Amino acid sequence: VQLVESGGGSVQTGGSLRLSCAVSGYTRSYNCMGWFRRAPGKEREGVGVIYVKSGNTYYHNSVKDRFTISQDVAKNTVYLQMTNLEPEDTAIHYCAAPRRILEDMGWIPPQSLFDYWGQGTQVTVS
Numbered sequence: 001v002q003l004v005e006s007g008g009g010s011v012q013t014g015g016s017l018r019l020s021c022a023v024s025g026y027t028r029s030y031n032c033m034g035w036f037r038r039a040p041g042k043e044r045e046g047v048g049v050i051y052v053k054s055g056n057t058y059y060h061n062s063v064k065d066r067f068t069i070s071q072d073v074a075k076n077t078v079y080l081q082m083t084n085l086e087p088e089d090t091a092i093h094y095c096a097a098p099r100r101i102l103e104d105m106g107w108i109p110p111q112s113l114f115d116y117w118g119q120g121t122q123v124t125v126s
Contacts, residue, residue, distance in 0.1 A: 001023070001024070001025040001026055001097065001115075001116045002023070002024045002025050002116075003021055003022070003023055003095050003096070003097060003116055003117060003118035004021070004022045004024075004118055004119070005019055005020065005021050005093065005094065005095055005118040005119065005120060005121040006019070006020050006022075006121060007019040007020050007121060008093065008121030008122045008123045009122075009123070009124070010124040010125075010126065011085055011123075011124070011125055011126075012125070012126060013085065013086060013087060013125055013126070014084055014085065015085050015125070016081070016082060016083045016084075016085065017082050017085065017123060018079055018080065018081045018082070019035070019079065019080040019082070019093055019095075019121060019123075020077055020078075020079055021033065021035075021077065021078045021079070021080075021095030021118060022075070022076065022077050023076045023077070023078070023097060024076065026076075026097075029052065030052065030097045030098070031051060031052055031053065031098070031101045031102060032049055032050060032051045032052060032097070032098065032102050032104075032109070033049065033050055033052070033069075033071070033078040033095060033096070033097050034046060034047075034048070034049040034095065034096045034097070034108060034109065034111075034114055035047040035048050035049070035069060035078075035080045035093060035094070035095055035096075036093070036094045036095075036096060036111060036114075037089075037091035037092060037093045037094065037123075038091055038092050038094075038120075039088070039090060039091040040090070040091075042091075044094070044111065045060065046060055046108035046109075046111065047059070047060055047063055047067065047080070047093070047108075048060065048063065048067060048069045048080070048108060049069070049108045049109065050069040050070070050071055050078060051104050052071060052073065054104065055071075056104055057069045058106065058107050058108050059108075060108065062088070063082075063089075066082065066083050066084045066085075067080060067081065067082050067083070068080075068081040068083075069081075078095060080093065080095075082123070085123075085125045086125060087125045087126060088125075089123060089125050090123060090124050090125050090126075091122075091123060092120040092121065092122050092123075093120060093121055093122075093123050094117055094118050094119075094120045094121075095117075095118045096111070096114035096115075096116060096117045096118070097114060097115070097116045098113050098114050098115055098116075099115040099116070
């Protein structure tokens with residue numbers, strides 16, 4: 001299984017970026033995809049998650065109303081649309097997928113439940 005992120009870059013405060021995560025190699029459809037990020041000097045944290053079948057999405061409070069996760073099932077691609085970016089959003093952003101089916105519990109699952117990770121893409125907001 002391979003996850004490849006793209007779309008990172010440098011923007012000014014208030015700007016927007018759209019990250020993409022292309023998934024390949026799954027022997028079956030993944031049931032959810034998570035976005036995570038690691039800011040300089042901080043632990044990696046969950047940004048949001050999308051459950052493929054229902055389309056349900058859940059976000060960290062710090063990005064709610066600014067970030068939107070969407071998907072193109074036919075392309076096996078998940079997107080993270082980021083708007084009104086703030087310097088605090090500066091981080092390496094990762095997408096991740098679980099090996100097994102995760103139950104929709106109404107929040108972002110723990111990172112430990114995600115088995116496949118992309119290489120990350122840098123987002124810098126100044």
